Amino acid sequence: MRSYKKNxxxxxxxxxxxxxGFWWFENFYTPxxxxxxxxxxxxxxxxxxxxxxxxxxxIVHHSHxxxxxxxxxxxxxxxxxxxxxxHLTDDDRKRPYFIEDPWVRTKSAxxxxxxxxxxxxxxxxxxxDRRFSEQAYNETFYTSNISPQNNAFNAGAWNRLExxxxxxxxxxxxxxxxxxxVLESGLEEIGEEDVDVPDYFYKIVARETTSDMxxxxxxxxxxxxxxxxxxxxxxxxxxxxxTGIDFFYRxxxxxxxxxxxxxxxxxxxx
Numbered sequence: 001m002r003s004y005k006k007n008x009x010x011x012x013x014x015x016x017x018x019x020x021g022f023w024w025f026e027n028f029y030t031p032x033x034x035x036x037x038x039x040x041x042x043x044x045x046x047x048x049x050x051x052x053x054x055x056x057x058x059i060v061h062h063s064h065x066x067x068x069x070x071x072x073x074x075x076x077x078x079x080x081x082x083x084x085x086x087h088l089t090d091d092d093r094k095r096p097y098f099i100e101d102p103w104v105r106t107k108s109a110x111x112x113x114x115x116x117x118x119x120x121x122x123x124x125x126x127x128x129d130r131r132f133s134e135q136a137y138n139e140t141f142y143t144s145n146i147s148p149q150n151n152a153f154n155a156g157a158w159n160r161l162e163x164x165x166x167x168x169x170x171x172x173x174x175x176x177x178x179x180x181x182v183l184e185s186g187l188e189e190i191g192e193e194d195v196d197v198p199d200y201f202y203k204i205v206a207r208e209t210t211s212d213m214x215x216x217x218x219x220x221x222x223x224x225x226x227x228x229x230x231x232x233x234x235x236x237x238x239x240x241x242x243t244g245i246d247f248f249y250r251x252x253x254x255x256x257x258x259x260x261x262x263x264x265x266x267x268x269x270x
Contacts, residue, residue: 033102034138046080050176050206053246054078060103060144064136065125067144068245069101070183074109074195075147078180078245079124083169091131101144108144113191122149124179126162147181148190148197152224157232158201161218164229164270165205171269176206181222182242198222202239204247205268214267215248215259230270236260 046066051059054068055077065081098111098121114121124145130136139145149158169175181198188197199222206215219234219242236247237260248256 034096034099034135034142046082046176049250050248051080051250052078052178053249055244058105060101062103062139062142064130064133064139065145067124069104069106069108069144071106073181073183073187074113074193075183076124076144076180077183077243078178079145080176080178081125081129083129083165083175083177085170085173087129087132088166088169089132091137093127093131093134093137095127096138096141098141098143098146101142104144108142109191109193109195111143111146113193113195114146114148115191117148117190118151119148119190119197120151120154121146122154122158125177128162129166147201148195149201150222150224153220153222156224156226157220157229161203161220161229161232165203168205168207168268172207174207178204178206178247180243182219184242200242202234202243204236204239206248213251213255213259214264216264216268228270230265233263233265235263 045061045064051066052068056068056070058069058071060067060069065079067076067079069075070077100110101108111121121143123140124147125140127137127140130140165175165177180202181196182200182202183196183198187199189195190197201220201222203218203220204215205217206213215236217234217236217239218229218232219239220232239245240247240260248260
Protein backbone atom coordinates (compact mmCIF):
# COMPACT_ATOMS: atom_id res chain seq x y z
CA MET A 1 0.00 0.00 0.00
CA ARG A 2 2.81 2.38 0.93
CA SER A 3 4.55 1.54 -2.36
CA TYR A 4 1.35 2.32 -4.30
CA LYS A 5 0.95 5.73 -2.59
CA LYS A 6 4.62 6.54 -3.13
CA ASN A 7 4.40 5.69 -6.84
CA UNK A 8 1.22 7.71 -7.17
CA UNK A 9 2.93 10.77 -5.68
CA UNK A 10 5.92 10.32 -8.00
CA UNK A 11 3.68 10.01 -11.08
CA UNK A 12 1.66 13.07 -10.02
CA UNK A 13 4.84 15.13 -9.58
CA UNK A 14 6.20 13.95 -12.95
CA UNK A 15 2.91 14.83 -14.62
CA UNK A 16 2.98 18.33 -13.11
CA UNK A 17 6.60 18.80 -14.21
CA UNK A 18 5.64 17.76 -17.76
CA UNK A 19 2.65 20.12 -17.85
CA UNK A 20 4.69 23.06 -16.53
CA GLY A 21 7.54 22.22 -18.91
CA PHE A 22 5.23 22.09 -21.92
CA TRP A 23 3.57 25.37 -20.91
CA TRP A 24 6.98 27.05 -20.53
CA PHE A 25 8.15 25.71 -23.89
CA GLU A 26 5.02 26.96 -25.63
CA ASN A 27 5.13 30.43 -24.06
CA PHE A 28 8.73 31.31 -23.31
CA TYR A 29 11.15 29.09 -25.19
CA THR A 30 13.01 30.79 -28.03
CA PRO A 31 15.53 28.86 -30.15
CA UNK A 32 19.04 30.24 -30.54
CA UNK A 33 19.45 33.50 -32.40
CA UNK A 34 19.94 33.32 -36.16
CA UNK A 35 22.46 36.16 -36.11
CA UNK A 36 26.22 35.78 -36.28
CA UNK A 37 28.05 34.72 -33.14
CA UNK A 38 29.29 38.26 -32.49
CA UNK A 39 25.72 39.50 -32.39
CA UNK A 40 24.42 42.67 -33.94
CA UNK A 41 25.91 43.75 -37.25
CA UNK A 42 27.69 47.07 -36.86
CA UNK A 43 26.77 48.33 -40.31
CA UNK A 44 24.02 47.81 -42.81
CA UNK A 45 24.71 45.87 -45.98
CA UNK A 46 22.20 48.30 -47.49
CA UNK A 47 23.94 51.57 -48.47
CA UNK A 48 23.63 54.04 -45.58
CA UNK A 49 23.07 56.84 -48.08
CA UNK A 50 19.87 55.14 -49.25
CA UNK A 51 18.38 54.16 -45.89
CA UNK A 52 15.07 55.89 -45.02
CA UNK A 53 14.35 57.86 -41.89
CA UNK A 54 12.92 56.06 -38.86
CA UNK A 55 9.87 57.41 -37.05
CA UNK A 56 10.90 55.42 -33.95
CA UNK A 57 14.72 55.56 -33.95
CA UNK A 58 14.65 51.76 -33.54
CA ILE A 59 16.89 50.73 -36.45
CA VAL A 60 18.40 47.23 -36.43
CA HIS A 61 21.04 45.96 -38.85
CA HIS A 62 21.13 42.24 -39.48
CA SER A 63 23.73 40.60 -41.68
CA HIS A 64 21.51 40.60 -44.76
CA UNK A 65 18.84 43.27 -44.20
CA UNK A 66 18.08 46.31 -42.05
CA UNK A 67 14.80 47.40 -40.48
CA UNK A 68 13.07 50.09 -38.46
CA UNK A 69 10.84 48.53 -35.80
CA UNK A 70 7.63 50.26 -34.72
CA UNK A 71 6.74 48.88 -31.27
CA UNK A 72 3.16 50.27 -31.01
CA UNK A 73 2.29 48.37 -34.21
CA UNK A 74 4.48 45.34 -33.32
CA UNK A 75 6.20 45.16 -36.72
CA UNK A 76 8.75 46.90 -38.89
CA UNK A 77 7.72 50.12 -40.59
CA UNK A 78 10.34 49.33 -43.23
CA UNK A 79 12.77 46.58 -44.16
CA UNK A 80 15.62 47.40 -46.55
CA UNK A 81 17.76 44.87 -48.38
CA UNK A 82 20.03 44.49 -51.38
CA UNK A 83 19.03 41.93 -53.99
CA UNK A 84 21.77 40.81 -56.38
CA UNK A 85 21.54 38.43 -59.31
CA UNK A 86 23.83 35.97 -57.52
CA HIS A 87 21.51 35.90 -54.49
CA LEU A 88 18.87 34.09 -56.52
CA THR A 89 19.77 30.44 -56.05
CA ASP A 90 17.73 27.26 -55.81
CA ASP A 91 19.48 26.02 -52.65
CA ASP A 92 17.20 23.78 -50.63
CA ARG A 93 16.78 25.24 -47.13
CA LYS A 94 15.05 23.72 -44.13
CA ARG A 95 12.31 26.09 -42.95
CA PRO A 96 13.25 27.27 -39.42
CA TYR A 97 11.09 28.46 -36.53
CA PHE A 98 9.76 32.00 -36.46
CA ILE A 99 11.45 33.60 -33.44
CA GLU A 100 11.47 37.01 -31.77
CA ASP A 101 14.20 39.36 -32.89
CA PRO A 102 16.72 39.55 -30.01
CA TRP A 103 18.22 42.79 -31.36
CA VAL A 104 14.99 44.77 -31.23
CA ARG A 105 15.15 46.61 -27.91
CA THR A 106 11.60 45.62 -26.90
CA LYS A 107 11.77 42.29 -28.77
CA SER A 108 9.53 41.77 -31.75
CA ALA A 109 6.06 40.25 -31.50
CA UNK A 110 5.68 36.54 -30.73
CA UNK A 111 4.65 34.48 -33.77
CA UNK A 112 1.76 33.02 -31.73
CA UNK A 113 -0.11 36.29 -32.21
CA UNK A 114 -0.81 35.05 -35.73
CA UNK A 115 -2.25 31.66 -34.68
CA UNK A 116 -5.94 31.41 -35.54
CA UNK A 117 -5.99 35.02 -36.78
CA UNK A 118 -6.78 34.13 -40.37
CA UNK A 119 -3.69 36.03 -41.55
CA UNK A 120 -0.38 34.79 -42.95
CA UNK A 121 2.97 35.60 -41.39
CA UNK A 122 3.94 37.60 -44.46
CA UNK A 123 7.65 38.08 -45.09
CA UNK A 124 8.86 41.59 -45.89
CA UNK A 125 12.35 40.51 -46.99
CA UNK A 126 11.35 37.27 -48.78
CA UNK A 127 12.94 34.02 -47.64
CA UNK A 128 13.10 33.08 -51.32
CA ASP A 129 15.53 35.94 -51.94
CA ARG A 130 17.91 34.63 -49.28
CA ARG A 131 18.50 30.97 -50.19
CA PHE A 132 22.16 31.64 -50.96
CA SER A 133 23.17 30.99 -47.33
CA GLU A 134 21.60 29.27 -44.33
CA GLN A 135 22.09 32.27 -42.08
CA ALA A 136 20.65 34.71 -44.63
CA TYR A 137 17.62 32.45 -45.08
CA ASN A 138 17.08 31.93 -41.34
CA GLU A 139 17.30 35.65 -40.54
CA THR A 140 14.17 36.26 -42.60
CA PHE A 141 12.27 34.25 -39.97
CA TYR A 142 12.75 36.85 -37.26
CA THR A 143 9.26 38.11 -36.45
CA SER A 144 10.55 41.66 -37.01
CA ASN A 145 10.51 40.72 -40.70
CA ILE A 146 6.86 39.65 -40.87
CA SER A 147 3.52 41.41 -41.04
CA PRO A 148 -0.08 40.10 -41.11
CA GLN A 149 -1.14 39.52 -44.69
CA ASN A 150 -4.31 38.21 -46.25
CA ASN A 151 -3.49 34.73 -47.60
CA ALA A 152 -4.85 35.40 -51.08
CA PHE A 153 -2.82 38.63 -51.24
CA ASN A 154 0.37 37.01 -49.90
CA ALA A 155 0.12 34.16 -52.41
CA GLY A 156 -1.25 36.38 -55.16
CA ALA A 157 -0.40 39.99 -56.04
CA TRP A 158 2.35 40.30 -53.41
CA ASN A 159 3.99 37.11 -54.66
CA ARG A 160 3.70 38.28 -58.26
CA LEU A 161 5.50 41.49 -57.35
CA GLU A 162 8.27 39.56 -55.55
CA UNK A 163 8.75 37.39 -58.64
CA UNK A 164 8.88 40.46 -60.89
CA UNK A 165 11.55 42.01 -58.65
CA UNK A 166 13.58 38.78 -58.93
CA UNK A 167 13.36 38.99 -62.71
CA UNK A 168 14.60 42.59 -62.53
CA UNK A 169 17.50 41.51 -60.29
CA UNK A 170 18.54 39.01 -62.95
CA UNK A 171 18.29 41.65 -65.67
CA UNK A 172 19.80 44.65 -63.84
CA UNK A 173 22.26 42.70 -61.60
CA UNK A 174 21.63 44.64 -58.36
CA UNK A 175 18.58 46.25 -56.76
CA UNK A 176 17.84 48.11 -53.54
CA UNK A 177 14.45 47.20 -52.05
CA UNK A 178 12.56 48.95 -49.22
CA UNK A 179 9.22 47.53 -48.11
CA UNK A 180 6.65 47.52 -45.32
CA UNK A 181 3.04 48.00 -44.32
CA VAL A 182 1.36 51.39 -44.08
CA LEU A 183 1.02 51.81 -40.31
CA GLU A 184 -1.75 54.14 -39.18
CA SER A 185 -4.31 54.43 -36.40
CA GLY A 186 -7.53 52.43 -36.46
CA LEU A 187 -6.15 49.23 -37.98
CA GLU A 188 -7.45 45.78 -37.08
CA GLU A 189 -5.33 44.08 -34.40
CA ILE A 190 -4.56 40.41 -33.76
CA GLY A 191 -3.12 38.38 -30.88
CA GLU A 192 -2.40 39.20 -27.26
CA GLU A 193 0.19 41.82 -28.28
CA ASP A 194 -2.23 43.64 -30.62
CA VAL A 195 -0.26 43.25 -33.83
CA ASP A 196 -1.75 45.67 -36.36
CA VAL A 197 -2.94 44.45 -39.74
CA PRO A 198 -1.96 46.97 -42.46
CA ASP A 199 -4.63 47.81 -45.02
CA TYR A 200 -1.87 48.55 -47.55
CA PHE A 201 1.70 47.45 -48.24
CA TYR A 202 4.35 49.28 -50.24
CA LYS A 203 7.57 48.38 -52.05
CA ILE A 204 10.19 50.73 -53.39
CA VAL A 205 12.76 49.38 -55.83
CA ALA A 206 15.85 51.32 -56.91
CA ARG A 207 18.82 50.65 -59.14
CA GLU A 208 21.88 52.61 -60.06
CA THR A 209 22.70 53.43 -63.67
CA THR A 210 25.92 54.85 -65.06
CA SER A 211 24.77 58.41 -64.48
CA ASP A 212 21.66 58.31 -62.32
CA MET A 213 19.27 56.25 -60.18
CA UNK A 214 16.01 54.72 -61.37
CA UNK A 215 13.27 54.28 -58.74
CA UNK A 216 9.80 52.76 -58.85
CA UNK A 217 7.16 52.52 -56.08
CA UNK A 218 4.20 50.20 -55.53
CA UNK A 219 1.22 50.47 -53.18
CA UNK A 220 -1.01 47.41 -52.81
CA UNK A 221 -4.16 46.81 -50.80
CA UNK A 222 -3.94 43.85 -48.41
CA UNK A 223 -6.35 41.75 -50.48
CA UNK A 224 -6.02 39.84 -53.70
CA UNK A 225 -6.47 41.73 -56.95
CA UNK A 226 -5.69 40.32 -60.35
CA UNK A 227 -4.85 43.68 -61.90
CA UNK A 228 -1.52 44.08 -63.76
CA UNK A 229 1.42 45.10 -61.58
CA UNK A 230 1.70 48.39 -63.46
CA UNK A 231 -1.64 49.45 -61.98
CA UNK A 232 -0.14 49.41 -58.46
CA UNK A 233 2.65 51.88 -59.25
CA UNK A 234 2.63 55.17 -57.32
CA UNK A 235 5.07 58.01 -56.74
CA UNK A 236 7.50 57.89 -53.82
CA UNK A 237 5.95 61.16 -52.63
CA UNK A 238 2.61 59.35 -52.19
CA UNK A 239 4.21 56.60 -50.10
CA UNK A 240 5.97 59.20 -47.97
CA UNK A 241 2.68 61.04 -47.36
CA UNK A 242 1.02 57.82 -46.18
CA THR A 243 3.85 56.52 -44.00
CA GLY A 244 5.53 59.66 -42.62
CA ILE A 245 8.86 58.18 -43.71
CA ASP A 246 11.37 60.18 -45.77
CA PHE A 247 13.01 57.98 -48.41
CA PHE A 248 16.37 58.82 -50.03
CA TYR A 249 16.65 61.89 -47.80
CA ARG A 250 20.44 61.83 -47.92
CA UNK A 251 20.52 62.29 -51.68
CA UNK A 252 20.66 65.63 -53.46
CA UNK A 253 17.34 67.44 -53.00
CA UNK A 254 16.98 68.23 -56.69
CA UNK A 255 17.60 64.61 -57.63
CA UNK A 256 15.03 63.48 -55.05
CA UNK A 257 12.39 65.80 -56.46
CA UNK A 258 12.99 64.45 -59.96
CA UNK A 259 12.34 60.79 -59.23
CA UNK A 260 10.08 60.98 -56.15
CA UNK A 261 7.32 63.10 -57.65
CA UNK A 262 6.73 61.10 -60.82
CA UNK A 263 6.01 57.53 -61.93
CA UNK A 264 8.55 56.38 -64.50
CA UNK A 265 7.64 53.06 -66.13
CA UNK A 266 9.81 53.30 -69.22
CA UNK A 267 12.97 52.31 -67.32
CA UNK A 268 11.49 49.10 -65.91
CA UNK A 269 10.62 46.10 -68.05
CA UNK A 270 7.20 44.64 -67.16
